[in-house]
Amino acid sequence: MGTLAALLQLRERRRQADRRFGVRLLASAAVAALAAVPFGLLLVLVEGVWKPLRRMDTGAAQRLHEVAVHHPAWTSVLHLLSDQVWDPVTLRSAVAVLTVWLLYRRAWRLAAWAAVTAVASGLIGLLVKAVVERARPALQDPVAHAPGYSFPSGHAMTATTSFAIFLLVLLPLVPRIWRTACWCIAVFSGLGVGFTRVALGVHWFSDVLGGWLLGLAVVAGTAWAFEAWRADTGLDRTPVSEGLEPELTEATPEPGASQR
Template sequence: MGTLTALRQLRARRQQADRRFGARLLVSAAVAAAAAVPFALILVLVEGQWAPLRRIDIGAAQRLHEVAVRHPAWTAVLHLLSDRVWDPVTLRVAVAALTVWLLHRRAWRLAAWATVTAVAGGLIGLLVKTVVERVRPALQDPVAHAPGYSFPSGHAMTATTSFAIFVLVLLPLVPTVWRTTCWCVAVFSVLGVGFTRVALGVHWFSDVLGGWLLGLAVVAVTTAAFEAWRTEAGLGHHPVSEGLEPELTEATHGPGRSRP
């Protein structure tokens, strides 16, 4: 009788776990859809050459190009930021270094999340560029040149995924009073990348907007998957705004190992 009761209790717990897991999968799918819909809308408008969006693209490109041509020093600063500080290669190397550090700290799953987010972002962006085949702005007396297709902006997308990785991984190591500053720096950098690409005349505004939205969609999907794993692993709930893995603090200041 006792064995039968135990089996029934075990079956009930498994059924409850299955229902919870199914609910989390639905939540993850909803997050992915909510993140992808704005990008899909921009893509449709770009492909359909929607007149209002086209006017915004042309107006922003022309006005910012006039400023860049008249102010060479300002343009040099834009080049420094776009081609050195916020360059995709620079950001990817930084993400790779962060991943190596996470592996050293034996934060295996966090390292896997960072890798998947960065690689998926790069591949998806390249795939969309190849499919859309949008031509870059053709301006008189251009101040910069860039190869390949235009939509979405690879700089904007890489900045979005990279700074999301930096913040969500490292935030648990930052004192609480500085966390808002970290978020502000990340947001400023992502917006700054987009501004430099439009100001240098190598992207339309909608290219940058598409890069931001697609990058956010990738981060939303991978983060939802990571949070679902944490819940199933019994690691508790916490706001994503505090970082993905609070246990990283223990791994850094403790015995050198994060929770399994």
Template structure:
């Protein structure tokens, strides 16, 4: 579903639709003025954007999660997490190269970023990464904590977009495009994962339960090797010899 609004936004960006350009310019200029007047605030935004919510940091976290899934022998879920993260990154890079949109050129910039502008790689990576965290870990989270986790994920994704516009390195529509494209990638890979589950003989899982509710099941541990019962062995409960 999100692929349709992203396609529409892409057409408007390529066509340089004037109302969209006015919104972008107003948001960029307004937030830039605040950033210039408040250096401490700007430093906090740079810390969040370049370290806490940096794409490399989020991708590394997804990689750690994937390794943990492999350790638990959740092969399908590990493959989904890896494909979503890698596919999202490559898709975003491809769209950037095709669109070739320039970043905002502001007087007295407070931050710089290389490459093209649309869509925002930070916004897209945050969307795909936090979606992976939620859809993988929801089965392990107590129900009472699920709403706070959803809120934290939404706040982080929205915060990434805000920092990129406030620092003057992206247009507002770049961030919207990153969110929409990230959701489209997650929806596509999640649909493929559900089809995979059905083929494997498992039913579709509700979104609120994560992609693999069975993740809560511990991997079976090998028990002691069973051999012939010794002749003098006794039943521990009755104290009697086993029958021949």
């Protein structure tokens, strides 16, 4: 009887932790933008048309635009990377596939975290764009066009959140010897997509910086909710280098089995 009571108590504790996890996950996604102090500071400078920032944006846009205009082959590479490899639709589709795979593995909470983080990133980015209403660069002989407002860069924000999701979910499955390479690929991709947007003349540098900062804020907020759930259920908190859920390395449970 004592063992049965302990099991029932543990199950109830898990259920209560799951309910609190859901509330925290949605709440942290909603306030992530407000918690991003560096992003807030950048937003103030953008809205105030701070002259040093404006000079930096204008100078970077003009210099990179000159290179793009005079080197068509280089511009074609930028288009390939920006519009196909690192396109938000491509990255979000990859996150969707990852989420489905997590559901197959019955990693329910990790799947929920990945989906909420990706969706929150897109919605928060659109909301900030609509509030700020910053115009995109108007360059002579443009080599690319993009619809909508400029700040923050949706490409940069999506790349930041997407590659963070890949890292925090899949790192436990990657041999330690390859983890540094995974981090390098993720960082290079995040920086690379930002560079392509400025080089193609469709974003200011501060737009890209805003996308990076806001994307990191969203990931940090939802990851905090996930770690709080682990603490509620008695699981150890994990360092970033180990991913969010090291237990993902365990074999896929049989149908009807509960997730650890």
